[in-house]
Amino acid sequence: MIEKMKFLSITGPKADIDRVVNTYLSKYEIHLENALSELTAVESLSPFMEINPYKEALSTANSFYDELADPEKISAKPMDTEQALNTIRRIQSDYQELSNKRADLESQLAALDESLRVIRPFRNINYNISSILKFQFIHFRFGRIEKEYYQKFEKYIYENLDTIFIKCDEDDQYVWGLYFVPEHEAQKVKAVYSSMHFERIYMPDTYEGTAKEAFEQLTETRNRAAADLASADQKKADFLLRNQKDIVASRNAIAQLSGNFDVRRLAACTHGDKDVFYILCGWMTEKDAHSFQNDIKDDSRIFCIIDGEEDEHLKPGIHQQPPTKLKNPKLFKPFEMYIKMYGLPAYNEMDPTWFVALTYSFIFGAMFGDVGQGLLLFIGGFLLYKFKHITLAGIISCAGVFSTIFGFMFGSIFGFEDVIPALWLRPMNNMMSVPFIGKLNTVFIVAIGFGMCLILLCMVFNILNAWKAGDVEHIWFDTNSVAGLVFYGSAVVSIALILNGKTLPGGIVLFIMFGVPLILIFLKEPLTALIEKKSEVMPKEKGMFVVQGLFEMFEVLLSYFSNTLSFVRIGAFAVSHAAMMEVVLMLAGAESGNLNWIVVVLGNLFVCGMEGLIVGIQVLRLEYYEMFSRFYKGTGRKFEPFRSVK
Template sequence: MVEKMKLLHITGPKYDIDRVMEQYLSRYEIHFENAASGFGISGHVRPFAETNIYKDACTKAQALWEHLKDEPGGAADYAMPVKMEPAEAEKVVEAAYRLTDEIVKRQEEMRKERMENQSLMDQIAPFRRLDYEFKKILEFQFIAFRFGRIAREHYQKLERYIHDTDHVLFYECDSDEAYVWGGYFVPRVYAKEVDAVCLSFHFERIYIPDSFDGTPESAYQEALQKKQAYDEEEQKLKKQLHDTLEKHAGKITGACAALEHYCNNFDVRKFAVCTTPGRKPGEQTEYYILYGWMSADDARKLEKETAEDSKIHVMEEDVEEHMSVSPPTKLKNPALFKPFEMFVEMYGLPAYQEMDPTIFIALTYTLMFGIMFGDVGQGLCLLIGGFVFYRIRHMNLGAILSLAGIWSTVFGFMYGSVFGFEDILKPVWMRPMDNIMTTLMLAIGFGMFLILAAMVLNIINAVRAKDVGRILFSPSGVAGILCYGCAVLCIVLYAFEKPVPATGILAVFVGVPLIAILLKEPLTNLLERKKKLFPEGESKAMFFVESLVELFDVVLSYATNSISFVRVGAFALSHAGMMGVVLTLAGYESGSPNWIVVVLGNIVVTGLEGLVVGIQVLRLEYYEMFSRFYQGTGKPFVAFSGNRK
């Protein structure tokens, strides 16, 4: 269900906002609206713009906390922080920073040196095969040299050019799938000409630093040793920093928690505005104004708590009085159905006045899953596996899988199937493969019932939204129920060989609702007593043409939506068929089956078909049912306290 909301108008002296937030509002879930956008605010107002005075200290405290967590298990020892005021917390953070200032500075210097050393390694790594001292190359007077890389797609062109030129030498040093690294040597008198040609081949020049002696390999090994030394020093500094902070861990964690708490509370100002009401002569006290949504229960508790506090004024306003403001949606369902809120949120949250379909999807989803995947053994595996997955990973999908496994087990008894074996249990109802047409027809009939149920839910939602046209004349309204329901009744009577109503009766109960659907817009305008019945800027002829096309689509959707449920029966047959194939491959009919094949087959079928069935059931929920009664245009309830880390 969608929890009932109240719009709260909260005001008080500007200087008192932190106390109010700390003492009252931080203990409740409240969805703040931006008061600057205005909900009937009058007088002189301005945004409550202030720099967060706790932000810098909070950032520093979080950095210190990260240092404490660097050691394995470091954070677990300080899970219960010492409670303190913000001024004391800031002093603790500053004191800790002074203690660790030199260590942190050395860490920053070391990181810079390490980056420079890594850059040097990256530059010379491709040229390690060059067994010649770079310093001597740099001293060449008559020979120009260029080191770099060239893409493999252009390297063959460079090779042909060097082969045809007798004054260029290319030395290949390294290569991979994309590039070839090396350098070319050329007399200086030809350098410009050769540089231009190589540039046209996309030769990318790399400038080798002259800051080291020896060969590239020796320089690389020297840089590698420095890297190892930096790694060792980094670990020592990290441990030294952790040991220094560990002596004051309780205070630091307390300061981090306190500053983060006050920093988050301070941010409430971005939702507020300030005003000077001048309630008394000469009074210049500024007041803040906050607007926020709370659940009706929390709103009553807050009003009761603040009744005796003269510095805060809370006024409760009903949603109906402010329908121009879209209330946020907060779902509240029993624990058993709560995991299915995930499917609702995937489609879109219900609007505040709209019905929450969580319980509906929970019941229909698990029921259809069980019908399509009826097997006692595999159902119990889904039940246990989903439960364990939910307990370990706390994911809603595990709970959904476990509940679906219950219905799979139930329909396994109905079908008499245990891990695909159909000679262990006697079916309580029937075996799908023995009654193929009955299974498919019952699936379509079940789908028709669900479609009619969705139409009833649509009428309920339309009544809540006070949409007369949707209630009476929509394809899923009263007209739709009369038309579709009459068609379903005729099919049922025909199937049971009962007399079908006369043609005149059918014309009334099918034709009249279809005409009402065709003329939905003018009929709605007539009931709402609007001057113009037909849409403006459109001829009546064009209106009727478009309406007829839409009516044809409506009738077609009735048929296609109903037939779409045949997959419920088809998958029940498919499951039995796939397990039959597994048992045949295992040689079950011979009397001595290969149990390895049986086990592996059950695993494959459970995983593959379980995934496909889960997706297909969700498709039926969204396209065949949700599309008839549910819009999902609500905005989520975002509690201000929920923004905290």
Template sequence: MSIAKMSLVSLTGGMDVLDDVLMRLYRQGDFHPEQALQYAGARGFEPLSGENPYSGLLSKITEIGLDAGMKLQYEPPKASGQTDARQYSRQYYQDFYNKFNDELTYLNKRRNFLRGEIEQDENALVQLKHIAALEVDFDELFSCEYIKIRFGRLPVDSYPKLNYYKDRMFVFVPFDKDKEYYWGAYFTLEENAPDIDNVFSSLYYERIRVPDFVHGKPEEAFAAIEKELAANRQELEQVKSRLEEIVSQNREEFRLVYSTLKFLNDSFGLRKYAAALGGNFYITGFIPQEKEKAFQEEFKALPGVAAEIKPHDSDKRLQTPTKLKNGWFSKPFEMFVEMYGLPSYTDIDPTGYVAFTYCLLFGIMFGDLGQGLLLVIGGALVWKWKRMNIARVINRIGIFSCIFGALYGSVFGLEHVLDPLYTNLLGLPGKPIEVMDPAMTNVVLVASIALGVVLICSSILVDIYIGLRKKDLERALFSANGVAGFIFYASVLAGGVMLLLKGVNLFHAPYVICLLVLPLTIILFKEPVGKLARGFRLREAKPKDGMGSYLTEGAFELFEVVLSFFSNTMSFLRVGGFVLSHAGMMAVVLTLSEMVGSAGSLLVMIIGNLFVMAMEGLIVGIQVLRLEFYEMFSRYFDGDGVPFTPIAVTPFKNRA
């Protein structure tokens, strides 16, 4: 576990090569830029500004690609030093867009028109099918001056109700009937049409409007529409084929055009990090130390460009970014560290410590060899298929679950499956830890508190180390998580253990004064004592708000410190509680499997194990994270670092 070493780099050169410099920085992929305004003001530089000439064209290319059904996949320039990305002018991209867009627009319009015509013809055929029994010419019907005709369908249960309106001036003629409707038309005089329309509307009559293009008798219209429909379908297939052909012909060129424009657009956006004076530009940022040689080689070929590499702390106005650097086992746990906050560049990377303690606590609380193996396998498969980082965490904690499951002798809740292994192969009287033994309950709970003490002490030692590394004596020696706090906590624990186990009372006056009162007094006055240790004079070390205000506030803080030591220690009781809880839940599953008999026993075991893994696994994972954050992280971790964010072309998220 470590934090990658950084170097501060500055690039200067003429404005005529700025675009080439920006694109090479993107190709590097390891350059963390700093804003120009942070450093340029004192030198008379001004930040660059200007409208991006590629953004509008990129938007057009993106939209036409989506319309054509293409996947927008960015491919970076092939190699450092090449200028493939600038071999074409903006006019080339504009011409490509115009030509491609014109072809697609025409074909899309024609395709949409044909689809509309086909839909219209298909609807007309459905209507004609139900009025095929009509032997009258449509043109003659609709040319009637005094009679109104309404084609449509009437629900079957509404048809008898027409008798209630037999005194009205209308005639309903059914042409067809299915399970739900009578298909037909009603005829009425023009002056009675509004009243009759209301009558049929109350009976849920659904009008069907015969399209204007339908002429002649139904069978004649039917044949004409089918002929037109076949022609439109044939042309639609031709249009689709032509669209696929055009997209296929332009796919490769589109990919190059899109990638180039995407690269040019994003690299132009890097100008906000540059400052200019006269005809020169200035860019600064951070790179990993291991990339120094490659970085300098990248810019050697550009005339007039100087790449200067300096120590990371050369400019005190800039905060060095943090890039975590961890191995195979610890790397997935970086997300837990980042959830709390990144360590600063001068701090230590706690990821390895977090990885080990998280897996250790989870394994203790969720010890089962069979379930642990499922976590290992399931985590590996999910990572392979979905690339979810949490899957790698599940894979690691599954390993520790297997280890403690073997110590508990538990396999899918079966507590004695491994007994022959311990007795016959290892020569032990039984499994190492019998969780279900009532006599072990107190041992498990006491052991969990002891583990908490070890982890809290180790967290304090980490904070002491960080304080000494930063030469912060107040933090390392006089704080609650420094030497003073460690002495107080260890002394209270030592005295308590000796009193409970040996009956020896260490809490005599010298012990209390030297190891309890004195450390607490130092913690109370840590700020003035820390200033004195840094060389301040006595009057300069006094609290600014006065000693009375300082003591009042400090007393409450000191009470909180003492309370947190004991509350944090007792929080680790949950570790032992979940050990017993897990064993108890699996005992319930076994009892249920025995109750259902041999037929459903296996099914109950499978469902029970999956339920326990899902529910208790999630709860245990959250509880361990809580212990990490509140009982350990809070003692040594500040989380005030700045993430190392190298510039990169932002990928487009394709529509689902």
């Protein structure tokens, strides 16, 4: 069902808005509207212009809150405003100090890693690096050559050059080394090395001792720096752990303050004789609205008008339809997911949650009737819904109940049809004679009959919804209105008479049953205009009106026929389920009498998963296209309170 809403206009001194929000509004769910948009009849309104002073503190608190392992499970005592702000400032200051130390260590580690990267290939040089870097008369270069060019260099060029190349390290692609050359030959030799794609590596003068000693010393220093960095990370983690309750408490307090302050964005200001007053507008449930009004009755600084009650200083004009807040029993609650997927019902529209819950579960059970598999769906869905709060699992659990019921009706348990008797029929074997058609599976006939009843019921829903909305066309002349109900109902009655061997009514009665409704549907636009007393009843282009009307009538008749046949899928899936399980048992060796139980178990799991998914989708298709499209618009807007009541 849809909760009944009341529109509230709340006003008081501008400086008192925070007290009102904290003391009263925080206790209730209120869907706030923009007061400037709603109160167009009130003159001299201005926006409530103030900058949120808690925004920066909330951002800081959220950054700490997000770093906690599981903040929602941390219980913390409430804090007042000053205490919360001071706590966040203290935590930010201490944490920043730890972060700065960590950043320095991280920078040191990066520098050491770079130094190690440079010297690692040359660590086998058994000579003082700083001495090499001070050579004046011998030219030298540290670098690397691709292996392909090094082999050519070594084979064809090296012996003819006045140079010494000391190979230090290699991998699959490069050879690292150091070459020496007399100063006067430096340019010539450098050119040769460049032609061999020698890549110079700049060696800083910070190393001490031999390359090996420098490498080992750097490695040791780097390990100490890494340990210090890990220690700094642990200190940050320990700091957050020690202060987690303060972080949660201060964050919650500041979030509440910031949320309260954001209410100003939707408020308006009006000037009285002496003071400035705020005005807040919004929707509450009828129960909350009366509780709120009772709560503030002794507070002289706040004044509230509910719905159309008017005061000489404040006359609210309601411009938007009320938001929709659904309230259904726990059993039907999971099915609200399907309603929201299609669209929330408008405030004056019927909430179809109960209808979906019953029809979806019933049709699913009819299409997937098996005692064993139904119990699996029921138990599995129930456990997932209870402990993991998965909404779809709740729907599956309800559907599993009806699968179990229809399993008894069809006499099927895990595909075995010789274990329990069928309380109704076996879907694959039961046939009946249909006039003009011949033998047809009974479940197909029952499925179509059931679908016809659902279509008629949806037409009744459409008439009721249209009656609430005062929509003349959809009450009397639409495809799913009274005219459509009479036509389709007449078709259902006629088919029932034929199946039972009864004679049809006379021609005049048939014309009234079928012809008059079709004429009313054909003339729905001019008839609606006539009832609503519009100036133009008939359209100007009458020829086009007739042609368009004829095509629409053809589409109406075709849709009645196709929508009805669409329910055949209920019987088809009931038969296919039995057929699939028959195949599983055949593969398991049921005919030979030696059952392979592994095949039986795996086959049941496969059918339960695959067919359950397909049937679930097909039932949802029937709900949306064959039923919802007849009576449900789903144009409502969600009830969104500015704060969830805790």
